[in-house]
Amino acid sequence: MGFVYQEVRLCGKKGEPQSIEIRLQPHAGRRGQCGQCRESCPGYDQLPERGWDFVPLWGIPTRFLYAPRRVECPEHGVVVEHIPWSQGKRPVTTAMMCFLARWARRLSWRETARVFQVSWEGVYRSVEWFVQWGLAHRQLEAVESIGIDEIHWGQGKGANTFLTVIYQIDRHCRRLLWVGPRRTQATLRKGLAALGSEVVRGLRFVCSDMWKPYLNVIAAKAGQALHVLDRFHITMHLNQAVDQVRRGESARLLGKPSAARLKKMRWKLLRRRSRVRGHAREKLNALIGSKLATARAWLLKEAFEHFWTYKSVLWAGGFLDYWCTRALRSRLEPMKKVARMLRTHEELILNWFRAKGQVSGGAVEGLNNKIRVVTRRSYGFRTYHAMEMALYHNLGHLPEPPSTHRFC
């Protein structure tokens, strides 16, 4: 490597080492390499000794000590030599940054910092470097299908509490491609630009919700791709509508005997009937048999499941029309709202059948769940940027920087 160990010192009291210092020096007779082009160059002078944190050995904090040389490159002038374990001015070796970044996937950042006796900032900077290397070196050529979604993050319902995410949802590779704050047209345009126009032009399928800003941008930027409104989002809208009917009715019936039927029914109503068993099933059946508005809403939702069984676009379209007519006559405002929404986006919804078998509806939902695990895990993110780094780190399937030593 051009460097040799000059001295290894255990510092601290006898039998109780506090730190290990590894002093390095250049290999005798070997010239330094230019820090920019790596050409071997004549020496110029030597800078004062610096320290870099290395991976702790036997649990003891370990440091590299080295006095970098400056070399005189014919092309770049007087520059600091290339030091293989160092990244710019960072006081940490690349091996240690890789080590911390890998552990930061298994433990929270705070735990990682505590276990390896570094600062939280140190873990954060390591993950950041690791992720940025990965983003710069990842391959995007084979991306054919993407899913676009909004994720609620933080408290409240303001525009700033949403993230826009772009996933790759191809069968061979499912990963987070991009994440950005808010859920506006500008956000999505920025995300697609980050993927590059070549990737966007090569897309065959785009999967998203009915969120208007997204629909506009997708139509403008990826018009060649088949745009699918996926099953998971439509089911979500139906479930939300049933829940709204239940809440409204609960409030109206407050104090009356029939209100008891609606008690503790929220999750039973959101699940599919076949997934509700035992005593819960009996309670659900009793509610469905009643004349409550919630029962009618639930029956409409359950009837819609049939939609997904069609093979032909024509027949599916016929069913959609029939279902919407029924819902619009139901006198249940939330269900009518869903029906109007489905009618407006009929063509995009029917694209599900045109893309059948080629787009996985569950992929977006699965990745969303993984995102929630990361955003909720108590990493103690202090900034949006830190959370963004954690998301790429855990869900981006990024390539990893090469490292001279591998410890985990």
Ligand SMILES: [Zn+2]
């Ligand atoms: Zn050079």
